Amino acid sequence: MFDWILDFYNWRVVIQYIPEFQRGLLATAQVSAIALVIALVVGTASAIMSLSSFTWLRRISAGYIAIIRSTPLLIQIYVIYFALGPVWLLDRRLDELEGGILALGLNAGAFMSEIIRAGIESVETGQVEGAKSVGMNYVQRMRYIILPQGIARVLPPLMGQTAVLIKDSSLVSFIGVFELFGAGLTLLNERLMPNEAFMTVAMCYLAIYYFMFLLSNQVQRKLGGAYS
Amino acid sequence: MDKIKRLLSVATGILALGLLGIGAANADVVDDIVKRGELRVAVQTQGPPVSFVDKNGKRTGFAMEVITMMAKDMGVELKILDYDWKGLIPAVISGKADFLAADMTPNAKRTLKLSFTEPYLYSDVVLYAKKSMGFSSWQDACQAGKTVAVVQGSSNVGLLKAKCSDAQIKEFSGGGPAVAQAVAADRADAGINDQASAAGYVIEYPDFEVLDGALKKWPLSFATRPDEVHLLRWLDNYFMLIRNDGRLDQLADYWMRGPAWKADH
Numbered sequence: 001m002f003d004w005i006l007d008f009y010n011w012r013v014v015i016q017y018i019p020e021f022q023r024g025l026l027a028t029a030q031v032s033a034i035a036l037v038i039a040l041v042v043g044t045a046s047a048i049m050s051l052s053s054f055t056w057l058r059r060i061s062a063g064y065i066a067i068i069r070s071t072p073l074l075i076q077i078y079v080i081y082f083a084l085g086p087v088w089l090l091d092r093r094l095d096e097l098e099g100g101i102l103a104l105g106l107n108a109g110a111f112m113s114e115i116i117r118a119g120i121e122s123v124e125t126g127q128v129e130g131a132k133s134v135g136m137n138y139v140q141r142m143r144y145i146i147l148p149q150g151i152a153r154v155l156p157p158l159m160g161q162t163a164v165l166i167k168d169s170s171l172v173s174f175i176g177v178f179e180l181f182g183a184g185l186t187l188l189n190e191r192l193m194p195n196e197a198f199m200t201v202a203m204c205y206l207a208i209y210y211f212m213f214l215l216s217n218q219v220q221r222k223l224g225g226a227y228s
Numbered sequence: 229m230d231k232i233k234r235l236l237s238v239a240t241g242i243l244a245l246g247l248l249g250i251g252a253a254n255a256d257v258v259d260d261i262v263k264r265g266e267l268r269v270a271v272q273t274q275g276p277p278v279s280f281v282d283k284n285g286k287r288t289g290f291a292m293e294v295i296t297m298m299a300k301d302m303g304v305e306l307k308i309l310d311y312d313w314k315g316l317i318p319a320v321i322s323g324k325a326d327f328l329a330a331d332m333t334p335n336a337k338r339t340l341k342l343s344f345t346e347p348y349l350y351s352d353v354v355l356y357a358k359k360s361m362g363f364s365s366w367q368d369a370c371q372a373g374k375t376v377a378v379v380q381g382s383s384n385v386g387l388l389k390a391k392c393s394d395a396q397i398k399e400f401s402g403g404g405p406a407v408a409q410a411v412a413a414d415r416a417d418a419g420i421n422d423q424a425s426a427a428g429y430v431i432e433y434p435d436f437e438v439l440d441g442a443l444k445k446w447p448l449s450f451a452t453r454p455d456e457v458h459l460l461r462w463l464d465n466y467f468m469l470i471r472n473d474g475r476l477d478q479l480a481d482y483w484m485r486g487p488a489w490k491a492d493h
Contacts, residue, residue, distance in 0.1 A: 082413040096398070096415075173380060174406065176398040176415070182380055185314065185401065189381035192341035194318040 014196050017187045024183030025204050031101055031179060032166045032208070038105025039165065043112030048142065050117055061113065068110035074171055077103040081175040100172030108165040115157045119150035152223035159216045163209055180204050257326050258458045266305045269295045270325035273312045275405050277424045277483045278331045282493035290483035291329040291450075294348070297475065298466060313381075313403070317342070320453060327452040327459060331422065333383045334449050343454050345463045347447035349480055353384060355439045356426045357411065357418040365440040369418035370395045377407045377416035383446065384420045391443050392420075408433065422446065424484045431490050 005011065014021075050061040068076070081099040086092055094102065123146050131145040151158070170181040184201035188194055261267050271279045271291055279289040287308065299306035309325050319325045320342065331351065334344035355366040355376065363369050369376060370392035378384050380399035388397050395417075400406045404421050408429045411419045418439065421429070430436045452459050470476040482488050 082409065082415070173399075173401040176377070176380075176400045176410065178380075178399060182399065182401070185381040186385075188314065188317065189383075190337055192317050192321075192338050194314075194321065 008195055009199060010193065010196055013191055013193060014187070014200050017183065017200075020183040020186050021180070021200060021204060024178065024180040025208075027178060028166070028169055028180040028204075029208060031097070031104065031169045031172055031177065034101045035104035035108060035165060035169065036162060038102070039108035039112050039161075042106060042109030043116050044147070046109065046113035047116040047120060050113065051120060065110045065113055068107055073103070073107050073168055074174060076107055077171055077175060079103075096172070096176045100169075100175055100177050104165060104169055104172065107168070108161060111161050111164075112158060115154050115161060116151065119152075119154035120146055121150075122153055123149050148223060152220065155216060155220050155223070159212070162212055162216075166208055166212070167205060256458050257453075257456050258462055261302070261304060261326060266307050267295070267299045267302060268307045268309060268324070268326045270309045270311055270316055270319040270328040270330075271295070272316050272328075272330040273310055273403075275403060275425070276428045276493070277489055279329075284493075288493055290479060291331070293479055293483070294470075294476075295329045297470070301466070320451065323453070327450055327456070327463065329450050331448040332451055333446045334451070335383070341454065342451040343456065343460045344449040344451045345460060346467060347449050348467050348476065349448045349484055350445045351448055351484065352423040352442035353387060353420060353444045353446060354423050354426050354442055355418045355420050356408075356429055356436050357439060358414075358435050359437045360435065361417055363418065363439050366392075366418075366443060367441070369439060374417045375415075377410045377419045379403055379407055379421075387444055388420060404429075408436075411436070424486075427487045428490070431487055 002011070046061045046064055049057040050065075052058055077100060080094065080103045081096060084094065084099070087094055127145055127149065128141060131141045136144070170179060173179055173182050173185075180201055184197040187200070188197035191197075271287075273279070277290055279287070279291045282288050287310070292308075295308075296306060309319055311319050316328055316330065320328045328342075332338075332344070334347075338344070355363075355369050357363050357369055361369070372394045374395040375398055376388055376392055376395045377398045377400055378388055380401040385397065385399060388395075398410070398416055400410055404425050407416075407419045407421065410416045412433050419426075419429070420443070423438070423442070426438045430438055450463055452463070467476065
């Protein structure tokens with residue numbers, strides 16, 4: 001029934017590589033998920049810093065964003081992996097997985113910082129004044145009033161940045177992490193089948209993206225229902 | 229239901245994109261080469277000594293000199309198509325290039341998809357490491373607790389798994405130079421490559437040495453689309469000719485069997 005597909009996509013061969021693709025998919029999901037958490041935390045912190053009334057906090061944030069946005073991600077990964085010495089607290093050099101995740105997270109964090117800042121700035125001053133009038137301090141205002149509304153509004157662009165992050169995660173293969181693209185490359189190298197290799201990789205990325213899409217819809221429904 | 233439909237349509241789109249890459253099968257590509265007066269060859273962007281850009285900014289190397297000679301003897305122009313490893317095979321299968329000129333190793337499964345020429349050379353696979361590691365033979369680097377770096381997905385991955393399984397194997401994409409970089413930055417205790425490349429790294433990084441002994445001899449071939457019988461016979465015949473008149477050995481001595489080329493390029 002599906003034999004006509006074999007002409008350009010030999011799934012009989014792809015099936016033999018399911019363990020590799022499973023391993024790659026898991027690694028890509030793991031790298032992307034942890035990097036996303038780092039990106040959101042760093043991005044939110046940097047966004048808040050960029051709106052602070054302390055000049056030096058604003059400068060740190062601006063410097064971080066400028067450095068990350070002006071250099072290629074691959075260079076950032078190489079610098080963190082090859083050039084960085086032993087790290088404080090760990091007392092050793094980062095391994096390829098840690099280095100790759102950190103680089104990806106810091107990279108996406110800079111882009112997300114600008115998105116989140118736009119979200120925070122979109123919250124009406126009335127909301128902030130209202131929060132002040134019921135006696136909320138700065139942390140409480142951020143936590144209960146400003147961030148939930150601000151982030152709910154910029155969820156779609158954040159989702160777009162997340163998709164970029166997931167696809168960028170294939171660059172960690174340059175420092176020796178075996179991920180989804182590595183699995184496709186194994187198939188390509190052993191069987192010389194580019195269609196099977198690249199299309200399977202594409203479909204796995206599509207599956208991850210679709211899962212993220214559903215997840216962000218859930219989040220948006222939850223936040224949107226309460227705040228918009 | 230709507231979502232499933234949308235997903236299906238996207239999946240179909242991806243498959244359709246793949247379809248575009250297929251086709252382009254002509255009766256006899258040798259005829260085409262003569263008619264168009266141009267030989268189109270895919271080479272790999274991979275670093276010395278097979279195909280690389282030298283210090284004068286000129287693309288050169290063993291494979292480049294062989295195909296330049298080939299086009300001259302055919303009496304046609306040469307068009308170089310430059311790909312990294314991921315692009316090399318699609319370029320040949322889709323018909324963008326007439327054949328690929330690289331140091332590719334034929335094996336039972338690969339030969340199902342491409343036709344390989346008779347090997348033009350057999351090349352030793354060796355390990356290299358920093359002198360300070362104190363290794364003497366390759367077996368010293370293949371012990372538990374050591375790390376050996378290799379080009380991701382290359383034939384050498386399987387070779388390490390078979391002969392060097394006690395050591396941890398780290399795969400780096402980005403080709404041989406990226407693997408050498410990993411060894412230089414102490415991210416791996418040793419690296420694996422063919423003898424010619426390893427000899428190149430020893431010159432580039434003076435604190436490197438090539439470890440004694442070869443893990444294996446790989447046959448190196450060019451490859452065509454599976455149905456290009458005439459072209460394949462032409463290539464085999466050409467290798468026979470230049471082997472007989474000594475030109476193949478001359479090129480191999482200069483490029484592949486030692487670092488002689490380093491002085492000029």
